[in-house]
Amino acid sequence: MIKEKENIEAKTKEAKEKSKTPMIVIKDLHKTFGKDNKVLQGVNLTVNKGEDLVILGRSGSGKSVTIKCIVGLIEPDKGEIKVFDENVLNLSKKELNEIRVRIGFLFQSGALYDSMSVRENLAFTLRKHKSELTAEEVESEVIQALDNVGLGDAIDKMPSELSGGMQKRIGLARTLILKPEIILYDEPTTGLDTITSREISELILDIKHKQKTTSIIITHDMACAKLTADRIMVLKDGQIHAEGTYEELEKDEDEWVRSFFE
Amino acid sequence: MILTLKNTFNEIGSATLFAKQFFKEVFVPPYEGKEFLKQCYVIGYKSLPLVAITGFIMGLVLTLQSRPTLVKFGAESWLPGMVALSLIREIAPVITALICAGKISSGIGAELGSMKVTEQIDAMEVAAINPYNYLVVTRILACTLMVPLLVFFADAIGILGGYIGVNIHGDVNLYRYMTQIFQSLEFLDLFPATIKTFFFGFFIGMIGCFKGFNAANGTESVGKAANSAVVTASLAIFILDMVAVQITDLFFVQ
Numbered sequence: 001m002i003k004e005k006e007n008i009e010a011k012t013k014e015a016k017e018k019s020k021t022p023m024i025v026i027k028d029l030h031k032t033f034g035k036d037n038k039v040l041q042g043v044n045l046t047v048n049k050g051e052d053l054v055i056l057g058r059s060g061s062g063k064s065v066t067i068k069c070i071v072g073l074i075e076p077d078k079g080e081i082k083v084f085d086e087n088v089l090n091l092s093k094k095e096l097n098e099i100r101v102r103i104g105f106l107f108q109s110g111a112l113y114d115s116m117s118v119r120e121n122l123a124f125t126l127r128k129h130k131s132e133l134t135a136e137e138v139e140s141e142v143i144q145a146l147d148n149v150g151l152g153d154a155i156d157k158m159p160s161e162l163s164g165g166m167q168k169r170i171g172l173a174r175t176l177i178l179k180p181e182i183i184l185y186d187e188p189t190t191g192l193d194t195i196t197s198r199e200i201s202e203l204i205l206d207i208k209h210k211q212k213t214t215s216i217i218i219t220h221d222m223a224c225a226k227l228t229a230d231r232i233m234v235l236k237d238g239q240i241h242a243e244g245t246y247e248e249l250e251k252d253e254d255e256w257v258r259s260f261f262e
Numbered sequence: 263m264i265l266t267l268k269n270t271f272n273e274i275g276s277a278t279l280f281a282k283q284f285f286k287e288v289f290v291p292p293y294e295g296k297e298f299l300k301q302c303y304v305i306g307y308k309s310l311p312l313v314a315i316t317g318f319i320m321g322l323v324l325t326l327q328s329r330p331t332l333v334k335f336g337a338e339s340w341l342p343g344m345v346a347l348s349l350i351r352e353i354a355p356v357i358t359a360l361i362c363a364g365k366i367s368s369g370i371g372a373e374l375g376s377m378k379v380t381e382q383i384d385a386m387e388v389a390a391i392n393p394y395n396y397l398v399v400t401r402i403l404a405c406t407l408m409v410p411l412l413v414f415f416a417d418a419i420g421i422l423g424g425y426i427g428v429n430i431h432g433d434v435n436l437y438r439y440m441t442q443i444f445q446s447l448e449f450l451d452l453f454p455a456t457i458k459t460f461f462f463g464f465f466i467g468m469i470g471c472f473k474g475f476n477a478a479n480g481t482e483s484v485g486k487a488a489n490s491a492v493v494t495a496s497l498a499i500f501i502l503d504m505v506a507v508q509i510t511d512l513f514f515v516q
Contacts, residue, residue: 071388097390111385114376128292128391171385178389 021049022082023182023214024070029079030238031065039065040076041238047182052208052215054225056260057235063218064108066235067184070216071105072096083182101129104180104213108187110171112159119155122146122174129178145173149203165196172203176211183207185217189224201227222261234260280472284402287395297400305366305401305467306408310415316361317416320353321345321423329431338432342439343446345424350447351455354416356503359462362409363495367470370401371491374474375484383475398471405467410459450514458506462499469495 029043039062047053055063068074070081072088081088083099091099112121122142126133133141146152149169159167168188175183188204189197201224207213208228219225225232226246234242234249234257242249242257250261325345332338374397377383386393425439473491477483 068384073384073387100388100390103388105385105388107381107385109380111381113382113385114380115373125389125391128389174389 022046023049023051023084024216025080025082026066026070027080027082029066029069029076029081031062031069031074031076039238040069040079043079043235043238043240045233045240047214047216049214050208050212052204052217052228052230054217054219054229054232055235056219056225056232059220061235062238063235064186067105067186067216067218070184071100071103101178102181104175104178104183106168106171106175106183106185106188108190110159110164110167112162112167112170112174114159116159117155118146118151118157118159118162118170121159121170122177125174126177141177145177146170148176149173165192165200168192168200169203172200172207176207179211181213183213183215185215185219187218187220189219189221194223197221197224198227200224204228276476277469277472280475281468283394284399284468287392288399288403290395292395294396294400297396298403301400301404302408305362305404306411309362309365309408309412312361312365313358313412313416314419316357317354317419318423320357320416321349321420321425322427323423324348324353324420325424325427326430329427339442340446341428342424342434342442345427346421346443346447347451349420349424350417351451352503352507354420355413355455355459355462356499358413358416359409359459359466359499360496362405362412362462362466363469363499364492366405366409367466367473367491367495368488370405370467370470371473371477372484372488374398374471375477375487376474378475378477379479379481379484394475398475401471402464402467405470406460406463409463409466410456413456413459413462454506454510454514458502461502461506465498465502466495469498 024045024047026043026045029040030038031040032038039060043062043066045053045066055066057063065074069076070083070088072091076089079089084102086095086099088096088099112118113124116124119139119142122145123138126138126141130138143152143155146155149172151166151169151173154162154166154170159170162170172188185204189200192200201221204215204217204224205228208215215228217224217228229246232244232246232249233240236242236256242252242254244252246261249257252258325341328344328348329338329341332341332344374383377397383393383397386396421443425434425436428434428439470491473487473494477487
């Protein structure tokens with residue numbers, strides 16, 4: 001009986017520890033553009049497995065720079081970035097690409113390849129990494145990815161024929177087609193109306209539940225933050241200024257932090 | 263003045279590194295055959311009408327302008343040979359390359375610049391797809407291969423234009439016209455001219471890609487990239503031509 005209890009306790013502990021497995025760890029990240037435009041001045045953050053972390057901050061506070069550093073699009077001046085326990089700053093191009101395949105990145109604009117149709121946008125990414133798939137299998141995966149974002153009908157359209165919200169959804173489908181373990185969202189609802197913003201936010205939540213992804217969401221949209229965030233970090237002057245759940249930060253002592261929630 | 267010089271040298275340095283990366287990546291798989299063929303179609307096939315019109319006008323105008331001088335010296339019969347030599351050695355390669363700098367280099371600069379500004383190149387990078395290999399290597403290779411073919415085409419159309427030009431004031435049949443051309447042409451007229459067109463093609467593609475790939479943020483920079491690509495590629499063509507003529511003169515002219 002005691003042994004059984006110990007066993008349950010051990011399993012619970014293991015489950016808790018697993019849920020605390022750090023997927024992204026950033027330590028003392030610095031980045032300066034030009035001579036004196038210090039964007040990041042010692043950012044420290046950890047994102048655990050299955051967690052949705054929202055980063056808030058004013059424009060130019062370094063939110064997008066932080067996530068671009070994670071995928072190696074921007075090289076920081078100083079600091080450490082560990083993804084899947086690998087320091088991405090010390091990796092070769094080939095090793096970095098192996099990590100990148102496991103990370104999805106949704107750009108603010110969707111960043112669809114405008115010379116390709118929606119089908120080709122998705123199939124192109126898939127074929128590059130899963131060359132063993134037959135044409136039928138690629139088509140099936142593309143259709144499934146589009147259905148997941150509710151845009152199966154847009155398969156033959158060109159990006160220029162799509163609205164901003166649709167482009168972001170297709171961008172998300174293209175990100176999801178490689179089944180990433182981590183997704184980085186760069187302002188997923190910016191420039192969209194309230195209803196479309198909510199749809200995108202719900203989609204992010206849905207992806208988290210269905211695909212068990214870990215996410216960092218950069219946003220100014222508090223409705224999106226409220227719906228998706230497990231934890232929120234607020235960036236100010238290139239550093240993490242405040243951290244907590246939506247409810248905690250909403251009642252934060254700092255007026256500047258509270259101003260985001262008003 | 264010093265700052266401008268410094269920027270120019272910086273630009274040349276960056277362009278050299280960019281070109282070096284091409285030679286590093288061109289032999290490394292994955293080979294983007296489909297994209298390369300697509301670029302050959304866009305760069306080569308779609309430039310045919312423009313090259314045909316300019317080639318025809320070059321041949322026709324050159325014949326009409328040269329004829330009076332040759333008539334003065336009683337050397338009218340040299341007209342076909344002289345037109346063909348001028349076209350093949352110099353005029354067709356340089357004019358076609360300039361047309362390509364205007365059409366292709368600016369097109370590539372604008373296309374890649376736009377992709378850079380709208381984060382499409384970053385999207386490829388984060389999806390672990392090598393954008394240099396997919397976008398740059400294919401375009402430079404296609405330009406290097408297609409520009410010489412376009413020059414051959416311009417040579418042929420220019421000679422045809424010359425035939426019409428000759429027949430405006432005279433009566434020469436096509437067989438005799440072509441015989442006169444082949445009698446006056448030697449292998450050494452064709453060889454250096456062909457070699458230099460490969461360099462023209464390479465530089466047209468490389469400069470377009472370099473300008474587009476390094477476009478700054480903002481839509482204004484797309485226009486700047488396209489404009490700068492044309493100007494730089496045109497200048498590069500003249501400089502290359504000057505070097506090529508010097509080398510030809512040194513090694514091939516007795």
